[in-house]
Amino acid sequence: MEATAFRTEGGRRLTARSRGKIRFLSADEVIRVLHKGRKAFFYCRDGRLTEGVVSLGYLNSELECFKEEFVRISRNEYVNFSYVDSIEGKNMILTNGVRCMISRARVKEVTEICCLRFSSVNSKGKIIFLASKCAKCNIKRT
Numbered sequence: 001m002e003a004t005a006f007r008t009e010g011g012r013r014l015t016a017r018s019r020g021k022i023r024f025l026s027a028d029e030v031i032r033v034l035h036k037g038r039k040a041f042f043y044c045r046d047g048r049l050t051e052g053v054v055s056l057g058y059l060n061s062e063l064e065c066f067k068e069e070f071v072r073i074s075r076n077e078y079v080n081f082s083y084v085d086s087i088e089g090k091n092m093i094l095t096n097g098v099r100c101m102i103s104r105a106r107v108k109e110v111t112e113i114c115c116l117r118f119s120s121v122n123s124k125g126k127i128i129f130l131a132s133k134c135a136k137c138n139i140k141r142t
Contacts, residue, residue: 014062016042016052023050027069031083033095035076035077036061045096071113074103087114 003100014025026041034041035056035126043052056076062128063070073092079100085093090107102110 004114014042014066016040016050018050018052023049023052027066027080028082031080031096032098032100033059033070033078072111073100073106073110081114084114087111 006028006058012027014027014030016023021140025092029046031043033044034043035054038053038055040049040059042052044050060072067080069080071081074080076115077100079092083095085095086101087093087110090102090104092102092110092111094100
């Protein structure tokens, strides 16, 4: 695998480079991005796993362009909010059933972002995502 990186293209696309190939990914089709070692793994809604070689610093700066779609849940993981089903404490459950751990340092930030985006909190403290607006702050889902 060559030491290359990915970058945003046209504001709405991610480019994953690996082994001389360039793959263009729509930000809407990427469920989550996980960074391990020198690689970034892009998990897509159709089940594809695309990887590219990139530094964590570069990944962080590039995904800042997509802060409307992606939220950073730990030092090395981002999740696309369109695919979040619920949050239970430090667990984020995605629509495909995958559970992602939210780091202690990011729980408050992620919970606040969820509230502002499109959620409701039940009596047990579980955040449930609604289709239209947050019952707590009355802000419409973006």
